[in-house]
Amino acid sequence: MGLRTRTKVIIGIASGVVVVGAAAAIAGPVIYANTVNGQAAAAPSLSAEPSGAGTLSAAEADGTWKSTGDSFAGYRVHEELQGQDVNVVGRTKDVEGTAEVSGGSLTKATVTVQVAKISTPEAARDEYFRNTALQTDQHPTATFTLTEPVDVSGALDGSTQDVTLTGTMDLHGVQKPVTADAQVAVGKDGTVQVAGSIPITFEDYGVEAPSLGFVTVDPEGSVEFSLDLER
Numbered sequence: 001m002g003l004r005t006r007t008k009v010i011i012g013i014a015s016g017v018v019v020v021g022a023a024a025a026i027a028g029p030v031i032y033a034n035t036v037n038g039q040a041a042a043a044p045s046l047s048a049e050p051s052g053a054g055t056l057s058a059a060e061a062d063g064t065w066k067s068t069g070d071s072f073a074g075y076r077v078h079e080e081l082q083g084q085d086v087n088v089v090g091r092t093k094d095v096e097g098t099a100e101v102s103g104g105s106l107t108k109a110t111v112t113v114q115v116a117k118i119s120t121p122e123a124a125r126d127e128y129f130r131n132t133a134l135q136t137d138q139h140p141t142a143t144f145t146l147t148e149p150v151d152v153s154g155a156l157d158g159s160t161q162d163v164t165l166t167g168t169m170d171l172h173g174v175q176k177p178v179t180a181d182a183q184v185a186v187g188k189d190g191t192v193q194v195a196g197s198i199p200i201t202f203e204d205y206g207v208e209a210p211s212l213g214f215v216t217v218d219p220e221g222s223v224e225f226s227l228d229l230e231r
Contacts, residue, residue, distance in 0.1 A: 030084060039121045044195040044226035046160060046185050054186040055158045058104050065192060065229035067097035073113045077221040082214055092117040097227045104153030109146035111225060116140050133207050134172050142171040155184040169198060172205040195226040
């Protein structure tokens, strides 16, 4: 990719606006920030229906659970563009999760995300994310694997339970220990929802956040997820 082409791509990722004349040069970043922030999805949370809506006995909860098509995952990053705070959120439903429960404890779990399918409303940003930042042709998936069992019995009686999930994150070909703050609840139909986020530092995974003077991406971000699980 030539310098001129690369510059166009980066500017498209960073600003997402066309500046015409002096007035637009002043208003552009504000308009862009308001637009992107308005498009950013809220952080994953338990839906109204599962939250405290259903119960399971320990025996009913035991076994293997798998994610449904309503599950999603993605990322959230913060940018600063000429003094404007911008929150960028990418999402995909190409997620495969499995969990094993025994005696009221989550004993095993894996969540695999097709990172090349993560998208935002800005195509240029997505191209940079896939081709340059995460090189998804070489590293097409990101996987969280639980490494320590966690008690989830508090969610079985119809309550919402806060949990800490300890595991490893395999991202961009690098594995690192991570912890996820999450909530668990049982739905009326007996399904289980788990929603939360994992803070990450891009440098830890060999990913360099772009900084071009007029736009800066924070060196930290988060991986977000919402899993609907069924037997």
